[in-house]
Amino acid sequence: MRADICDFEKHQKTPNQQGTPQGGVISPLLSNIALHGMENRIKQIKGASLIRYADDFVILHENLAALKVCQNVISEWLSHYDLELKPSKTKVVHTLNELDKNQPGFNFLGFNIRQYKVGKYQSGKNGQGKLLGFKTVIRPSSDSVRRHYNKISETIGRLKAAPQEKIISELNPIIRGWCNYYRTVCSQETYSKLGSLTHKRLRRWADRRHPNKGKYWVGNKYWTAIGGDNWVFGKEYKDDKITLERHTKTAISRHVKVRGNKTPYDGDTIYWAKRKGSHPELKPSTAKLLKKQNGKCNWCNLNFLDGDLIDTDHITPKQAGGNNSQDNLQLLHKHCHDAKTKSDLLVIKLYKAKKSGEKTQKWFNNLDWNWVDDIPTLLKVGTQTEPEKRGAQ
Numbered sequence: 001m002r003a004d005i006c007d008f009e010k011h012q013k014t015p016n017q018q019g020t021p022q023g024g025v026i027s028p029l030l031s032n033i034a035l036h037g038m039e040n041r042i043k044q045i046k047g048a049s050l051i052r053y054a055d056d057f058v059i060l061h062e063n064l065a066a067l068k069v070c071q072n073v074i075s076e077w078l079s080h081y082d083l084e085l086k087p088s089k090t091k092v093v094h095t096l097n098e099l100d101k102n103q104p105g106f107n108f109l110g111f112n113i114r115q116y117k118v119g120k121y122q123s124g125k126n127g128q129g130k131l132l133g134f135k136t137v138i139r140p141s142s143d144s145v146r147r148h149y150n151k152i153s154e155t156i157g158r159l160k161a162a163p164q165e166k167i168i169s170e171l172n173p174i175i176r177g178w179c180n181y182y183r184t185v186c187s188q189e190t191y192s193k194l195g196s197l198t199h200k201r202l203r204r205w206a207d208r209r210h211p212n213k214g215k216y217w218v219g220n221k222y223w224t225a226i227g228g229d230n231w232v233f234g235k236e237y238k239d240d241k242i243t244l245e246r247h248t249k250t251a252i253s254r255h256v257k258v259r260g261n262k263t264p265y266d267g268d269t270i271y272w273a274k275r276k277g278s279h280p281e282l283k284p285s286t287a288k289l290l291k292k293q294n295g296k297c298n299w300c301n302l303n304f305l306d307g308d309l310i311d312t313d314h315i316t317p318k319q320a321g322g323n324n325s326q327d328n329l330q331l332l333h334k335h336c337h338d339a340k341t342k343s344d345l346l347v348i349k350l351y352k353a354k355k356s357g358e359k360t361q362k363w364f365n366n367l368d369w370n371w372v373d374d375i376p377t378l379l380k381v382g383t384q385t386e387p388e389k390r391g392a393q
């Protein structure tokens with residue numbers, strides 16, 4: 001056996017009276033406490049490594065029997081917390097070969113990790129430089145690719161009659177966010193596939209708007225040529241170009257590895273302070289929020305990765321009466337924050353309308369008036385009437 005993988009997901013047992021409510025989502029804090037102890041316990045098993053992100057985790061071991069031992073240890077550990085491994089989400093797989101009818105490889109945090117047998121030129125090497133005979137490939141999981149495309153397709157479908165700029169401004173953050181999340185894995189192939197699917201979907205959108213025009217005319221209206229690329233979805237406004245982000249253009253940058261025993265959300269401010277170079281914005285309050293949000297952006301629900309630009313956002317905008325308390329703050333990707341800020345404009349407008357209504361009401365209440373013959377009548381200066389003393393006629 002060469003690298004077996006056990007992909008667990010914790011699940012709560014039928015509760016006893018002290019347990020968390022049935023069917024409810026287990027509190028992140030509780031699962032963090034339980035899983036942290038479990039991590040330490042697994043580390044005592046020789047050759048086992050555990051990778052955890054929030055309440056999702058993977059255990060790697062090259063020996064299947066040892067892996068089963070890990071599984072038992074974990075089950076026992078979790079039972080102290082009235083938790084158990086959910087059988088439907090717990091899988092023991094091999095990264096290279098099929099095992100018990102399970103496809104090789106596993107999914108973790110939206111990534112698919114598996115290995116392929118290869119010749120000596122492509123083979124990975126072990127620590128001593130010895131050829132392994134296989135290489136490890138990490139890609140976005142097919143579920144994640146499908147979900148992403150569905151979101152694009154739904155957005156276009158919803159905006160049948162909307163102007164082109166609207167489509168671009170709604171799709172750009174979706175495409176940018178997704179590509180950014182997967183930028184560290186080799187998925188140029190996935191990017192081109194998504195690019196061509198998106199193009200086809202936009203083509204249908206455009207053709208349907210102009211059933212009486214020719215393909216060439218429609219192509220010319222919605223697509224433009226930029227830098228040798230003849231199919232850029234967008235428009236030119238004087239000197240400005242408004243164009244759709246392209247999956248294929250997302251540069252694949254190298255991943256900066258986070259120190260092994262640390263996870264980005266664990267709130268260890270000293271650790272993050274040390275890493276200040278790559279996270280200039282990270283303050284203790286940010287670390288606390290990261291922990292609270294389980295390492296995920298509240299807007300796109302994808303995990304923050306090392307190197308992401310992270311903004312602190314006021315859930316209720318300050319201009320709409322929101323305060324600076326920790327409860328009103330959340331962390332968002334920079335590009336998600338931009339999208340949220342746009343949607344805040346309406347919230348602020350409504351808030352201001354409400355405030356000005358209240359102001360008018362208050363002004364009216366403070367006026368010196370009283371009921372005279374069933375009509376609210378302004379009184380002469382000097383004949384003050386307290387609002388509560390006004391008779392309800």
Ligand SMILES: [Zn+2]
Nearest residue numbers: 297300333336
């Ligand atoms: Zn986000």
